Amino acid sequence: MMSTSPAADAAAVPTLQAHLRIARPTRSISALLPFYTTGLGFQTIGSFRQHAGFNGVMLGHPSLPYHLEFTEQEGHDPGQAPTQENLLVFYLPKKEEWDAAVRRMKSTGVEPVKSYNPYWDVDGKGKTHEDADGYRVVLWNGGWSPS
Structure with missing residues (x-):
């Protein structure tokens, strides 16, 4: 019988405690870096060159689980x-932090785009930005809850 306790479920399912890496290819790492570092505030936490013909960069922050x-x-x-609709969504509940994040994106020369899904444009709470490869990031002024 399966447990209904969230704590027991987390202990039983290793992926619920794993560090998450989201990986994708790009034409140009250098074209993406300002968007993700200056705009979103990620740090370069690792990189490699000519590993089996690939170059790569890992962006994050030492305290983040992804x-x-x-x-x-x-x-x-x-x-x-x-x-x-290929999105990364960052929920920023504090208005000042959301405003600062939107300003940082603008400082990279990236203006918000109209969201494909109108939900993300509701009441001006979301700002969608598109990176050099056409992938989108939503900065949402609000928290997230499963309900």
Whole structure:
């Protein structure tokens, strides 16, 4: 019989405690870096060059339980994001922090775009930004809850 206790579930399912890496290919790591470092405030926490023909960079923060990895391979074009609904969403409940995040994105020269899903534009609480590969990031002024 399966447990209904969240604490017991977390102990029984290792992925619930794992550090998460979100990885995707890009045409140009250097074209993405200002968006994710200056704009979103990520730090370079690791990188590699010419590993089996790939270059890569890991972006995150030492205290976060996740990080982003971008890889490029010379001569390979992975193309653009498959849809405008390929999103990373950052929930920023404090208005001052959200305002600062939006200003940082603007400082990189990246203006918000109209969201494909109108939910993210509701009441001006969301700002959607598109990176050099067409992937989108939503900065949401509010918290998240499962309900």
